[in-house]
Amino acid sequence: MTHWLFKSEPDAWSWDQQVQTGAKGEEWTGVRNYQARNNMRAMKLGDRGFFYHSNIGKEIVGIVEVIRESAPDSTANDPKWDCVVIKAVAPLATPVSLDTCKVTAGLERMVLVNNSRLSVQPVTDDEWAIICKLGGVQI
Template identity: 70%
Template sequence: MAYWLFKSEPDVWGWDHQLAKGCAGEEWSGVRNYQARNNMRAMKRGDLGFFYHSNIGKEIVGIVEVCRTSAPDSTTDDPRWDCVMIKAVEPLLQPVTLDDCKKQPGLENMALIKNMRLSVQPVTPEEWQIVRRMGGLTT
């Protein structure tokens, strides 16, 4: 299993929107960055990701699961762009802010800190566990 981070502007598509989609999930569409697209192409069903509110809040608020692998993005006719489908799994008990991540030992090389503009990022297993603990999840 691999781990990821999905960034979204909460006033456009936030955690509550994702939760409302339930088990059906939602396409992570509209990504127009080759590196982010390639990250989605590498995803497998069952991979987990953090749901990050960018711009407003700048915090990790929940966990999502990839429920469909990469397929053509339905928001464009351009064949270069794909997207996965994700569904909400659980909220963090307490949001983990970008500032908290920057201060946390073990996260200094996290893509969220090193490559802040990338909308879909890999997360290492060690980073995954650290952020989960910071968010109040222990299992």
């Protein structure tokens, strides 16, 4: 399994809204960055990701799962843009802030710390384990 991080502004799409979609999940639409799109194209069914609130809060708040692999983004007029469908799996018992990530050993190379603008990004297995521990999640 590969791990990812999905960023969303909570006033546009929040963790609570993601949870409300239930088992059917939600398309992760609106990504218009080639690197982020390519990350989604690399995702496989069952891959897990962190749900990150950007701008407001700046913290990892939950875990999601890819339930449909990359397909054309239904909100795009151009077929070069894709999206996946993700569903909420579990909240973090303790949200993990960007500031915490910046000062935690083992996270200094994390994409979130070094390229906070990328909306869909990979997370290494070691980074996944560290953040799950910080967030009070058993892996």
